[in-house]
Amino acid sequence: MNTLKVIKIGGNIIDNEDVLETFLEQFSKIADPKILVHGGGKLATRLADKMNVEVKKVDGRRITDKPTLDIITMVYAGKINKGIVAKLQANQCNAVGFTGADGNTIIAKKRPVKDVDFGFVGDIEKVNTDTIKLLLKNNLIPVFCAITHDENGQLLNTNADTIASELAIGFAKDYKTELYYCFEKSGVLKDTKDDASIIENINTKMYKTLLEQNIIADGMLPKLNNCFHAIQNEVYKVHIGEPEMLFHKIKHTTILA
């Protein structure tokens, strides 16, 4: 089986033009089939400010109302996604930008209203791999932003980490799939104040122990849940750390079954 790399980059890469450019230059050189997934960065918040669109929150969690969804669609699928595609093309990487609506690739359902109505937020129900497989076989590189759709004409704001893990799971039958979460930390840390305290390997058993010992930082919990969800669904390996881990042997966290 061929290896497929599903690589997610976060705001710390997207928000810095030079860092992004260097990353995309290196990304273009990866020989294996690959899919890039990007988050939104600070640009959406800045645009909302400029347009006087209020960021609505309930219990500290953001609500995606209609004006916010419009901004997200413009920034994620427009400015960021097409900027990345153009820069990849400049590096001879034949990229094609995607939301989950394009090619009906990622179908989601508007999150049901319980205590809170999160608005146009999508929970992923299905990944259709046919179109993406066709692209990969023809040396085309899909670049996904964090937007899905409900098959009824509604776009939905969807967590980019979750999109990356669900894509990795979707392709696990056809490829030996490796999932990479690139972010600003060197990996999962034992002590969030000590960048050297990287836990280099975590398996399911260790993860349970770490959870019991309350060692996993709050911000890391949803990311690790995505990782283990992927691992439990045939994804071969998950890597968490700085983007450099993709190109050189540097310390980071590897997650295995």
Place this chain on the structure above:
Amino acid sequence: MNTLKVIKIGGNIIDNEDVLETFLEQFSKIADPKILVHGGGKLATRLADKMNVEVKKVDGRRITDKPTLDIITMVYAGKINKGIVAKLQANQCNAVGFTGADGNTIIAKKRPVKDVDFGFVGDIEKVNTDTIKLLLKNNLIPVFCAITHDENGQLLNTNADTIASELAIGFAKDYKTELYYCFEKSGVLKDTKDDASIIENINTKMYKTLLEQNIIADGMLPKLNNCFHAIQNEVYKVHIGEPEMLFHKIKHTTILA
């Protein structure tokens, strides 16, 4: 040879949600392979107003400076393109949104500065058909917005009518290609004040006569130049009129060699 329909819709369809929805519903039912090309409508201007980005003009012609290009990318490739893709998906039409950067499909060059620097405006140099042919063969429907790229990482604002004619020309070797310009008029009119004065057929010889007689309205001239450029480059037929011409036999202008 199979027929390919390249269909361009303008602002009058995009700016009215109900009209757009009805159009996309009917578009989805077209049995032939098809490509949709859309302009921008009034949304970009409205967003520029909201963001206090000044529309710059020289001799009445718009200049695409960096902030304007960002707005165009957000509105055309983001909001409008993905909105159309999601609505087509709701009609079981497996659409994929494109700029010319995606799949390196349309390569342009920044318009050279002579008297006026038009900014990030692209003149098309080449259409790469491979990726789009792959999609069409697999029943995927490309939806193009009016943005191209220069292969060096720069997105460029490009006239949607020209994108449609260059795409039609690009596919003329592989398909019997028909180009449709859908707009608010019933066709090319002898008398712009009389909607019934449609010229139903124009060929190259007649076009020359019409030009000599000064019958073609100023706004129609660039459109007709695009039409004849297409006809002179192996495109089978060009149609100009209301979108209804696609679905029912109604009077409109047909352009033939």
